[in-house]
Amino acid sequence: MGIMSFLRNRLGLIMVIVIGLALFAFIIGEVVHYGSSFMNGDRTTIGEVAGEKINYDDFSSKLEQNMQNFRQQSNQASLNPQMVSYVQQTTWNQEISQIIVQKQISKLGITVGDDESKALIQGSNPSPQIIQAFTNRETGQFDRQQLAAFLGNISSTKADPATKTQWANFVNQIIEGKKSEKYLSMIRNGLYVNSLEAKEDYEARNKIANFKYVALDYASIPDNQVKLTDEDYNTYYNEHKNEFKNPEETRSFNYVVFNAAPSKADTAVVKEQINKLLESFKASKNDSLFVAINANTPAPLVYQKKGQLEPKLDSVMFNATPGFVYGPYFSNGAYKIAKLVNTEVGPDSVKARHILINPATEGGVDKALAKADSLKKLIQGGKSFADLAKTNSVDGSAAKGGELGTFARGAMVPVFEDAVFNGKKGDYKIVTSQFGVHLIEIEDQKGSSKVVKVAVVDKALMPSSKTQSAAYAQAQAFLSKVSGSSFDQEIKAEKLKKLTADDVTATASAVAGLENARDVVKWAFGAKKGDVSNQVFELNLTNQYVVAQLQAIKPKGILPLDLVKKQIEPAVRNQVKAKQLEDKLNNALKGASDLDKVAAAVGGKVVPVQNVVFANPIIPGIAQENKVIGAIFGSPLHKVSKAIEGQNGVYVFTVDSFNNPPALNNALKDRQQIAQAMVQRMDTDVFNVLKDKANIKDYRAKFF
Structure with missing residues (x-):
């Protein structure tokens, strides 16, 4: 405002108007170019939740940690684009959940006390995160001694400051998780199912209806005989407007792929x-x-x-x-x-124990091997393997006397596996692996089967640079010929295949037919409808070259009629047909005392149906018909109904009988079943409700 006041005072009204128009044109151009508001975020904000900004650096740090955890859990050194997208979305949801739940926790004053915090870390029933972090990889068991040793080291003055910070953050996550658990537990404890609800559910699942119907299918009127008007579309759209709520902005684009497949x-x-x-x-x-x-x-x-x-x-x-x-x-x-x-x-499985010696602390591999040999002689002389393991092994199994349990082939590193599977029960083996020097005792071997050792040499079939250059040149030539209006014509002229990616989100990394499409998606969210990409996208992982055209933009919120018109056309047509079929049936109902007369008047037939329950609203041989079955269970016996519009046609029916189930004398079991179903979906429902109210703004597409 200071700049504008200065201009207004110094240069006069005309200059203000000129500059204002220039600024407006610039801003509008940027908005159109980037496909979103120019106020969306800044260079350090990756999103906003309930007015709270999410910092890019903080989010990236959490994302990297989750990536590392995912690599460890999946045993994969590198992640493909789909995996990266999955981890990123999971991290984003965690961030949203943490913020919106934390706000509720603060409102309610939920806390975790010092004694409770201590119990979460080192109590008799520690946090699952603690158990996971201090589980012995070889035995699969929680290692309390390893935890105690770590806590002793982290509390010493010599502890690494970075490690202390990481540990503090880890503990804070556990405490915040406990607060969230308390919050959800409060909601869970507030869920209640009364006897009336249990009775209604019991009857919906067990009360049986037997009825007859006459139906006129929508397919009985050819589509080409139905002309749809704007009023037809508007009527259907206004009746179903809430079904067209778009949770986030999406974009659709057409594209052509030029494959550099090996020649x-x-x-x-x-x-x-x-x-x-x-x-x-x-x-x-x-x-x-x-x-x-x-x-x-x-x-x-x-x-x-x-x-x-x-x-x-x-x-x-x-x-x-x-x-x-x-x-x-x-x-x-x-x-x-x-x-x-x-x-x-060889054996199918082996039971073994070991003592792991660290060469770095022993002065080298030779000294570690010598120590292993000395320990072996002590054991052979009568010393306890378990006692020596507890005092000499640097492995997490030391607390259990070096026990590794029983394992099959593939569970250990090759050199360790060869030693235990090629030896025999009672043998002591000394081997060196990337973990150190192992003194192993083969305690038992079970099973017997033939095994093979196979060496495989592979040469990947990849397109040469010449093949890739030819595919790129073809894509570049196509791009140079097309504009927004000629995209489809040029595809036909060159006999190419047009593909479509519908309703793509801003953070998508893959779309139908393209596994590594992040660059294409980022372009789509900066383009205008009808734009052709200003470059050939090189998808290196799949040796594909892509040229794209933006087809449609669907904004967040209730979608306008023009964006859903094609989608709803079949339903609108059926609604128009329903009116014609209702008129036909209503005319047949005049003066008709039973269904046989109605069927004769409309050229249909009476179809009997037995044993339908309200909870499973399916008409045998047709499909699910919620509205029709609902009307049947609310109708009197032996009375011809009015015409009812269904999903597949228009129906007229009479109810022959209802078979009521035995009285529900004890509703406790039914109440428990309903409550259990509510609890199972509660966490997700709570998150979705809070999320809908949080006014979330997502700027991730600008950063990733």
């Missing part, structure tokens, strides 16, 4: 590469090294049982002799050759 020449090159390796592979004396050097995706050589190999190998390797080479064959996007290294009959 015949590309395939020939990869085949030649794998064929050149064939003889060398057969003659190789060190198959592990050969795989490590030549495979695109080298995998450790481990024994596997029937069913663990890919199908093509599983069917041949168990009947072959060591040295047999299979292939080349094509599998999962690569040409491969496989060699049977060895076969043996």
Whole structure:
């Protein structure tokens, strides 16, 4: 306002108008270009919930932590776009939930006391998050000694400040989670089902109606005989307006894909590469090294049982002799050759315990091996393995005497697995893995089956740079020819396939037909209706090149009629047909005393129906007809009804009888069942209600 006052006072009214118009034109241009209000957020705000801003850096930090957790839980080093989108949406929902629930918690004054906080961390029944964080990976059991050791370290003056901060944040999350649990528990305890509700539910599920009906299907009137007017559309739209509420802005776009699929020449090159390796592979004396050097995706050589190999190998390797080479064959996007290294009959599972020694604290691997050998001699001389494990092992299993339980193949790292599955019961083995030096005792072995060790060399079939360049050039040539009005014509002229992505959200990472579509989506949310993309999008993960055109924009809120007109056309047509069929049936009802006369007048037939309950409103042979079944259960016996408009046609009926169930003498069980169903959906319902009232503004599309 200060700038505008200065201009008004110094340069006069004409200059103010000129500048005001220029600013207005600029702002409108930006709004149109970005497809949203120019006031939406800023460079550090990723969203707003109930007036509270969500900072980009804070959100990114939580997102990265959730990404890391997801990688660990899924055992995947990298995440594809769909996984990334899933984790991002989960993080966003967590952020929304935390804010809106926290506001309710503050209003109600819900707290967690010091004693309760301590119990959540180290009590007899700690938080599930604590149990998960301090569960031994090898045994799958909660390790209290590991927790106690960590708490001792974190409280010492030498503790790393960053670790202290992370721990404080972790504990705060647990406490806030407990507050949320109390809040939801208050709501849950307020749920109540009375005897009348239980009785109504019981009768809805058990009261039986037997009736007859005459129906005139909507399909009996050809669609081409029904002309729809604007009034027809408006009538239906106004009656169903709340069904067209759009929870968030969506956009639809058409697109063309130019695939850089591997050519015949590309395939020939990869085949030649794998064929050149064939003889060398057969003659190789060190198959592990050969795989490590030549495979695109080298995998450790481990024994596997029937069913663990890919199908093509599983069917041949168990009947072959060591040295047999299979292939080349094509599998999962690569040409491969496989060699049977060895076969043996071994146990299905092993029970073992170990002592893990850290070479870094012992002065190197040699000294760690020497210590393991000394411990082995002590055990063989009568010392307790369990006692030595408790005092010498750095593994979480130390508290349990080094016990690892019983495990099958694939549960341990290859060197550890080879030692326990190739040895015999009672053996002591010393091996070195990436975790340190292990002194292992094989306590038991169970089962017996044939296993094979197979080495696989793969060469991925990928398009060459020449193939990719040709596909890109084709896409670029198409883009140079099209404009908004000529998009469809050019597609037809070049005999291309037009694809459509409907109702895409601003944060979507994938759409129908495109797995890695984030850049296309970001463009769509900055374009105007009818715009053609100003570039060829390169989807590198799938070797696709895309040119797109924005087809429609659906804003948040109740959608206008023009955006849902095509969607509702079948329903509008049926509503118009219903009026015609109702008139026909009402004329037949005049003077008719029974359904047989109505059926004769309209050329229909009387259909008897038995054993229909209110809770399952389906007319056999037709479909679900809620309105019709509802009318039947509210009608008197033996009276011809008026015409009722249903989902599939117009009906006239008479109720022959109602079979009432036995009286509900004890409603307790029914009340409990209804209450249980309410509790199961309560958390989601509460979140959705609070979310609807929170006035959420989502700016994520500008950042990701």
